[in-house]
Amino acid sequence: MTERIFVKCFILLVVLMATPNFLIAQTQGSQEWTQTRTAWGDPDIQGIWNNVTATRLERPEDLSERNILTDEEAAEYSQSIADIRNEALARPHIGYNVNIWFESSDSLSGNRTSLLIDPPDGRLPPLTSLAKKVSEAEAEARRMSPADTWWDRGPYERCISRGLPGAMLPGFYNHNYQILQTPNYVVILVEMIHDARIIPLDGRSRIDTGIKHWLGDSRGHWEGNTLVVETTNLRHVDRLSVAFFGTSEQGRVIERFTKLDSGVMDYHVTVDDPVTFTDTWTASIPMTLVDGPLYEYACHEGNYGLPNILAGHRREEAQMAQSK
Numbered sequence: 001m002t003e004r005i006f007v008k009c010f011i012l013l014v015v016l017m018a019t020p021n022f023l024i025a026q027t028q029g030s031q032e033w034t035q036t037r038t039a040w041g042d043p044d045i046q047g048i049w050n051n052v053t054a055t056r057l058e059r060p061e062d063l064s065e066r067n068i069l070t071d072e073e074a075a076e077y078s079q080s081i082a083d084i085r086n087e088a089l090a091r092p093h094i095g096y097n098v099n100i101w102f103e104s105s106d107s108l109s110g111n112r113t114s115l116l117i118d119p120p121d122g123r124l125p126p127l128t129s130l131a132k133k134v135s136e137a138e139a140e141a142r143r144m145s146p147a148d149t150w151w152d153r154g155p156y157e158r159c160i161s162r163g164l165p166g167a168m169l170p171g172f173y174n175h176n177y178q179i180l181q182t183p184n185y186v187v188i189l190v191e192m193i194h195d196a197r198i199i200p201l202d203g204r205s206r207i208d209t210g211i212k213h214w215l216g217d218s219r220g221h222w223e224g225n226t227l228v229v230e231t232t233n234l235r236h237v238d239r240l241s242v243a244f245f246g247t248s249e250q251g252r253v254i255e256r257f258t259k260l261d262s263g264v265m266d267y268h269v270t271v272d273d274p275v276t277f278t279d280t281w282t283a284s285i286p287m288t289l290v291d292g293p294l295y296e297y298a299c300h301e302g303n304y305g306l307p308n309i310l311a312g313h314r315r316e317e318a319q320m321a322q323s324k
Helices: 003-016 071-089 129-144 305-323
Strands: 047-050 116-118 176-181 185-190 195-200 217-223 226-232 252-261 264-272 281-290
Touching: none
Parallel strands: 195 217
Antiparallel strands: 047 176, 047 281, 116 281, 176 185, 185 195, 217 226, 226 252, 252 264, 264 281
16 A cells, blocks of 8 residues: 555544444543452552544644534534545545444544643644754655655554554554553553553652653552553654654653543543643543453564565666656
8 A cells, every 4th residue: 555545544544433432421430430449459440441532632623612512513523424434435446444444433432522631722732843843854754765765664654663642542443452450560551563561650760861762661650549650761753654643752741540430441641742842732532441352463474564665666766767
């Protein structure tokens, strides 16, 4: 599949992704429910959780003043999503069935128009002047050398990582997360690209600031029934792939996991990245408990996409050379 087709499909699928379970209200759980606890007394948030939702990260510009739609408006929105999906299915050149490949539904999460809750307009803060220059340079690199070497393809496309907070944001498939707990650690196993986040809870010091990781250096603690995770030491995740959402190396990500009911959890994520954004931003993303198992995401095994992309570009170069 060419990069242009992939980008178009990705943009389409951002609108399609959801699961019906997210119609559960995310701001309140059952009044009769009591937080269960582990054998050592911590709130028990273990299990396999799914965060796919049709609500976009950013609010559509034509709904800038509306954070919640009425039931009637949400029904119209759902129908528009169904129409877009059916139109996509009618185009044979896409080459696959989105109903088979992708987790999709027509419903908004709680009739919400954006996952972003801050800024209040549901839009990401403007980029800094430096970030704009970096973004423009990366766009120019994609145009001039889209596949000179494997370094020209993004870390997600090379099965490395989507970075943070990207690894924890809804996408198009495999957005399941298995959480395991011990007295001193919380482990979050991300199905997509099989990332394993091992988060210490014992108050240990952070690693040296010069050491950068794709998913950073995380430290966690409990505030009541909420698990709070602060991550620093992140690597810069470039914009060479459309399926990413990372930070600069100066970025800081604060996550809050709060179980609201036996099968509902609210995930809050705040990104503080003064190099990239002119202000901080926060999203609230509902998660629902699902039955397992968590499947292996064998991204490299049998994957000929990257060598074929490079080989295809070499052929294009040869054809251009012959035409001169």
